């Protein structure tokens with residue numbers, strides 16, 4: 518077991534990271550703890566690690582959980598340069614070889630996916646070709662149909678069951694222990710923060726690097742806390758009682774939230790009708806320090822392409838970034854075998870389609886770090902050169918950041934949720950007045 522970070526003091530655990538509100542809730546610490554001292558607790562907003570002091574070996578010098586934690590420190594530039602030496606760098610996309618748009622050819626996979634089903638199609642193909650033993654995916658649970666559950670999917674059917682986006686916290690990293698214990702070859706599908714954790718863990722556990730055959734990272738503007746789902750349920754009167762299945766996005770693209778009930782009823786809410794109302798109200802605190810929108814440490818990154826003419830097709834469409842050579846081999850094989858219908862795409866429309874999130878994660882990020890440091894808050898230590906901005910842009914970003922933090926304050930307090938409806942109705946009126 519190697520320790521790449523020699524600057525760390527001997528013997529510390531992730532307790533301090535949680536205390537400083539730098540935990541992303543990715544779960545990597547749980548998956549690497551040698552004594553099983555860490556478990557993830559579902560809080561009101563996100564999953565947080567809890568350390569069992571009786572089992573923790575920090576006092577004996579162990580600091581594995583702290584070393585792999587991407588919440589307090591991440592060498593995103595060093596890692597992406599080392600991982601993708603043959604790629605070129607774009608300040609917004611990260612290091613990449615090529616960009617595509619398109620969809621899975623399989624109609625049900627495409628129709629029930631969040632976007633165009635390319636993620637599920639890639640994983641299904643790897644399983645069918647026996648290139649992997651299992652895939653790490655998220656399904657909405659067996660115990661409750663709204664709770665996220667990390668699964669090692671061994672069959673294409675299990676991968677398909679886990680399709681579509683879960684706009685709620687997911688602690689993926691706990692599965693690392695299983696992958697290593699069972700000596701599996703896997704593909705991992707996850708958000709940027711999940712992949713940060715895995716990549717850091719690979720540096721300490723070389724066997725993990727051998728085990729993971731492919732990382733598919735999904736673009737992420739930000740997580741939505743569990744309270745985000747509660748708000749949607751209240752706002753759109755979606756009862757939990759009698760619910761037998763739930764999806765945040767189904768039936769086309771962008772699709773609809775769909776809740777089905779034991780008496781045969783179904784409630785559907787178009788994706789844009791509910792997702793746009795969430796604004797920044799339910800973004801977990803640590804997400805506002807994240808600099809990675811496009812999953813810059815994944816072999817392949819996937820997301821929507823929600824601009825004309827690409828979004829005119831309502832069945833399903835994706836954008837896809839290939840970063841590594843092993844990613845390129847997988848994509849080329851799938852295009853040749855007819856599993857994916859992909860077309861080359863310039864970087865410009867991809868960036869334009871994600872401009873809002875990129876502004877937040879790249880352009881406004883320095884301001885947020887300055888503000889947080891000004892009020893004495895701890896921040897994540899990235900080896901990333903924050904883009905500089907002129908005075909006017911800086912002032913605009915200060916205002917935008919204050920609004921975001923004010924919204925996050927409201928979202929955490931259910932008694933203030935009427936303010937969300939009020940804000941949305943004022944914005945709707947001012948928009949219709951302008952048009």
Ligand SMILES: Cc1cc2nc3c(=O)[nH]c(=O)nc-3n(C[C@H](O)[C@H](O)[C@H](O)COP(=O)(O)OP(=O)(O)OC[C@H]3O[C@@H](n4cnc5c(N)ncnc54)[C@H](O)[C@@H]3O)c2cc1C
Pocket residue numbers: 629630631632633634635636637638653654655656679680681682683684685686687706707708711735736737738739740741819820821822835871874
């Ligand atoms: C929180 C969140 C924020 C996002 N923000 C953006 C954005 O700003 N812009 C954009 O273009 N796209 C965003 N996406 C990605 C988009 O919604 C689709 O997930 C992505 O395009 C993949 O679609 P697909 O049709 O290829 O995948 P599908 O075939 O539908 O498969 C989706 C895969 O993602 C996995 N997955 C779903 N939710 C999670 C989760 N929360 N954590 C880890 N794995 C998960 C599933 O297990 C499944 O394997 C976001 C997704 C999430 C979950």
